[in-house]
Amino acid sequence: MTGSASHGQRGRAQRAVIGRPRFTGRDEELAALQSALAAGVPAVALIEGDAGIGKSRLLAELLADPPAGAPAGAAPGRTLVAVCPPFRRPHTLGALVDAIRQSGDRIAGLGLSPLAGALRPLFPEWTADLPAAPEPAEDATAVRHRLFGALCELLDAMGVTVLAVEDAHCADEATLEFLLFLCARRTRRISVIVTYRPEDLPEDSVVRRLFSPVAPGTTRLRIALGPLDVAATAGLVSSMLAGEQVSEEFAAFVHRGTDGIPLAVEESIRLMGDRADLARRDGAWVRREIEDIDVPPTIRDAVMERFRRTSPPARTLLEAAAVLTDPAAAGLLLAVSGLSGDDAHAALDEAVGSGLLVEDRHGLLAFRHVLASRAVYESVPAAQRRLLHRRAGHALQDASPPPLAELARHFRDARDTEEWCRYAEQAADLALASGDTATAAGLLGELITEARLPGGTVARLASKLRFGTSEGMSRLQDVVRSLRAALAGQQLGERDEAEVRAQLGRLELLAENHAVGRKELERAIPHLDHDPVAAAQAMILLGWAFGEALPKATHLRWLRRAAEVLALPMPEADRMRLRVNHVTGLLTLGEQEGWAEAAQIPQDSPNTTEITRLYLNLGAMAHQWGRYGEARRCLAVARGLAERHRYSRYRTLILAAEANLDWSSGCWDGLAERLTGIVAATEGAAVTQLEARLTGHLLAAARGERPAAEQGLREVLAGSGNAPDCALDATAALAGMALADGDVDGALALTEGRPGNATGNGMWLSAVQFVPVRVEALLTSGGARTARAEQLVRGLAEWIRGRDVPAPRAALASCRALLAQARGELERAAALSARAALLWDALPRPYAALAARERQATHLLACDRHGEALELLERVRTGYRELGAGGDALRVTAGLRTHGVRAAGPQAARRGYGNQLSPRELEVAGLVIGGRTNRDIGEALFLSPRTVARHLDSAMRKLGVSSRTALAVRLVELGLGPAS
Incomplete structure (x- = not known):
């Protein structure tokens, strides 16, 4: 690109047509990714780099050109791309759910198992085609893991072989945990590719741990993208100018002004084209002297200068796109902008023609990069921004299913408190139904602390709060302050005040402010007659002995008052949960009546989660009391229920309780492991x-x-x-x-x-x-x-x-x-x-x-x-x-x-069982009957495969058999079934 033009010539020159840049400077990285995906085994690939460095482009090139070398006869796979939006408050598994929806698949006929019923909260539009909802899980963790299993089954049934997650630094906690779950799945056939900005990841982010749980044989690849060098910058600029050669001088100039960041190079060249700093005249490219060209110092500056060069209607349309954030259909974009008629279509053409908006493969429009979207969004005056958010909220209300998190965000920023509260609470309920307590705590916490809601509403929202993560706990004190403000600043009726105080007391206890929490609960209880569930829960909390030392009679008095309230009409699910808590409180105090009350709880209750929790608590308490036989029986019942209903978290807690019992009862063989x-x-x-x-x-x-x-x-x-x-x-x-x-x-x-x-x-x-x-x-x-x-x-x-x-x-x-x-x-x-x-x-x-x-x-x-x-x-x-x-x-x-007694050597000997199987050998051998491998048995009993093999060898030797099959047959002959 040579020669120059005077200012007079420049005015008569034809402006440059800027094209889409060619993929440049990342050939080695692309080859590495292609090799990883072509290896015939699942891969986990992490692509990291600063904003605008080219992560998305690298991924697009990879997916546009599937790697050669797949195993012969392998069925063609498909790719799912989930893009995490830069929301203030992410929604549960939102990027993944959106990607599955946009795939256009119909789930009818996929042959999903009953486990897929767990997908109902995420895909309400598929209710008619999904299996029935599963039984309630034991807690949020179990809900989430069951949901993850159902998602894996759905992806497998859809034939997905590559799952790409873009901008994982913006992902919600549930999405990141799902990636961890997927990478650790031993039977998975799905490769995972993740892009992210390392500077925006917390030190303890799950993204940094994605390599640690990968299944054996998985290919692992980490790619860190850096800036382009001068030669690659020249290639990128040339590709945008129809392949014309670019001089070293000009390439060095652009590289110097953009630090070799591909997005900055692209935006700068587009801006030069808009300014007519680049032009073609009489068959040759001409330009002003380099010293006369101003290269904006940041991508934001380049975007904003290009934005200001568009017409007012186009700017309004671009502002609407920035407010929406996500890719949107043209109709939605025009509705939010408020444009209509010829102006609307001309503005749409101009915005796309400017290169600021691009159309994706689904026909949806969005900014080319989130940095451009953010730059435009921040330039919109506050009043105009609120208007656009209000329009966006009203336009999205008719969507099916309604995008709850987006609706909450738009109405929040439109300062429409009523609608914000409505949709944020619905989004929080969806998050809780999916086991995502962190997102729910964020949504509800924002409402409680920022929305200035009536005290009764605050109490209702606070009752849903679960602070199971560090993010949630960090918000707890903010919520407590908001509840106190509701008490101090509003004229609340007795009921509303009691509900606020009950929730405040619960949260203060959670924050270990025991004396303060007890005081609030005691003040609330006299005015909770209208809500026996809340009253009984408050009384049981006061009956549990923790925190500061109080006379036992005080705790016992509250537990006995709670027993009277539990006899009142209330939902059976709440009654069961509270009865288990009540029994546990009595037994913790050493009250004999706790055992009698436990015996009155119907064992055939359909609420298997609470029955499992009851037997776990009874086993732990029987251990403390010294009733070891009873403890082992209760824990065995709890473990059977947990395994039958796939309550993975309870199963782990039960195994921990059994290990503690084994320590006490002297069953130390293999205990340390x-x-x-x-x-x-x-x-x-x-x-x-x-x-x-x-x-x-x-x-x-x-x-x-x-x-x-x-x-x-x-x-x-x-x-x-x-x-x-x-x-x-x-x-x-x-x-x-x-x-x-x-x-x-x-x-x-x-x-x-x-x-x-x-x-x-x-x-x-x-x-x-x-x-x-x-x-x-x-x-x-x-x-x-x-x-x-x-x-x-x-x-x-x-x-x-x-x-x-x-x-x-x-x-x-x-x-x-x-x-x-x-x-x-x-x-x-x-x-x-x-x-x-x-x-x-x-x-x-x-x-x-x-x-x-x-x-x-x-x-x-x-x-x-x-x-x-x-x-x-x-x-x-x-x-x-x-x-x-x-x-x-x-x-x-x-x-x-x-005392003169000669002793044998000091080595410790394990308890001998002669030709009888030890308890551990019997437990390990019993699992062989179910056809489990050594690794499966080890995972079930927290033993290494080597230790399992040692126990099996010993069992076969004692029973005089030489194979696993013969061992299983011999156990059945002896009447010994699988370990419970």
Whole structure:
């Protein structure tokens, strides 16, 4: 491109026709993507880069030219492209849902399974063709995972082999979690391509983790796009000018002004064409001197200069497109702009001809790039912007199905509070039905904090809030302030005020402001007679013992008042949920009547989620009470229900509860590995995860891994703000270590202040491990602290009276043995320790029983009954070894040596079962009958495939068979079915 023209010549020159740029400078990246998709296995490809760098163009070129090299005979696949809109508040799975809708597929005849009924909230227009809605899931997480499974089935049935998600930095949380779910699916046949701007991703974004869960064999590719060099910039400019050569000087000039960002190059060249800075005269390109050409410093500046060069009607149309954001049909665009007649069609032609608007493959119009849309949007005066949003809202109301999130956005920005509230609440309800609590919290939180709604409306919206994510929790305090403002600034009737206070109390408890939350609930309850569900829920919350220590009678009074309200008419689903909470509250307080009430709940209720939760809670409480057989039976029922109804989250919680029970009952074979798997699987369930970590550290301590266990226990204690039971057990373990080291002051410091929190509000059940350690620390210190120890033991004894609580009763026997020792009554101390051991055996809790017998032997030695004591210590040492408590076995061995007893080596031996299958071998072998692979069994039981293989080898050896099939047949012959 050579030569120059004078200003006079320029006026007579023909303006340049700017064409669509050719794909330039990304050949290596395109080849890498094509190779990944042609590998014959699913791929996960991440394309990152700054705004305007060419991510979308690279993806378009890839999808326009399918890669060669697909496996012979493979069916042709199809691609689904989901573009995430830059909404202020994304809508649940919106980009994916829109892409599926725009595909034009009809789902009738796809042969979808009943699982597809979960898609009904997302696709209401398909209700007639979708299966019936599934049974209620146990919680939002389960709803979401079931929905994800249904979406995967739908994509498979549609024949989708490539799912591309553009601008994932704008995606809603549910879409990102679905991508994680899809990438981890072992049976998937879909490749995933994601584009995003890295600078707009949070540090903990799911996008950064998409590689971590990929199924084995998946091809992984990450492409980071950078600016074009000068040569590629020259090629890009040339392609826009019908392939004419561009001089190095001009290419360097453009590169310098645009930093080689492809979109900036394109916008600058288009602007030069609009200005007639580029022209063709007498068969040759001519231009002004380079020094006279002004290149805008940003893409925004280039877009706005081009925008201002269009006619007023075209500018109005472009403003309407910027307000709509999403690609829109021409009719919708004209309706929002308010243009009509010849002006409307001329403006449409001009806007498309300018290159600012482009038409996609569905015939919809939108800005070429979101940066251009945003630049125009921000230039629209506020009053005009509100008018355009109002028109957009009214125009979209007739769509079927109505785009709820878009309607909420438009009416919000139009300042039409009534319509904003209407559609935002509907969008939030859709999000909740899809298990997307984060989006719902955002939509409702905005309404509550910004819309200045009536108090009754605020209360209704607040009742739907679920703060299950960090984003939701960050909004909680804003919602609390808005509720308080509703109370302070409005003349509310009694009912509205009570509803606001009830929700405020719930949220304050959630924020751990327990005293404040209780006060609000107490003020609300007298005026909730019109709503027995809300009244019972408030009473049960006051009946649960957490937070500050209150007399147990206070909690019990509220629970008994709640029982009266539960007898009033209310929806059965609410009654069932509240009855399960009520039973749990009673059992947590150690009230015997809780078991009787649980027995009255109909076990054949169609509300299987609540029945599953009931048995999970009963199993956990039976464990705390010391009813281990009952605990195992309840957890087995809960696990059966969870597996039958695919309640994946409950199943994980149940497996965690069973692992804790196995720790207590001495079933330690493979337990450490299972706990590691449970910790990984319970992300998002903080308390359950903390409990699993605690159990793992206790197990490590018993095995003699003292330094690591102590460090882990301190970490659990530091993170146990919302888990008082974990705090007590971790404190007990650490204080026990301190006492073993002779650090009485350290043990006292650790346990100081805990008794009031543990027992002052009736939570003795939580203190089974803590109270004996605290008593020992006080007695060892001596002096005035002895009386405090005696008072603590009396309190425990009084609480136990009349209750069938085997675990606390065994702990009481241990405490009484400590008191007898402190008084010098050594024979009595030995007898009480022996009684404690028998009580622990009855649960069974073998580790605690062995510790009691070890203490008994110590008392016998002090009574000069050496022969009896040393014989008992030998049995204790053997018991520790069989259990796997190698650290304790070493300690007892060292004690025996001081008394001249020669001991065998220190290695710990596992409990032997002879030719009988161990419980774990039986469980693993039972799953073989169902035809599961080692990997499937490992995933079900949180074991590695190698550990599963070891158990199966042992089982086959014991049963005298040599194959998995023979093992399954032999188990059936013996009457042993699959593990429940």
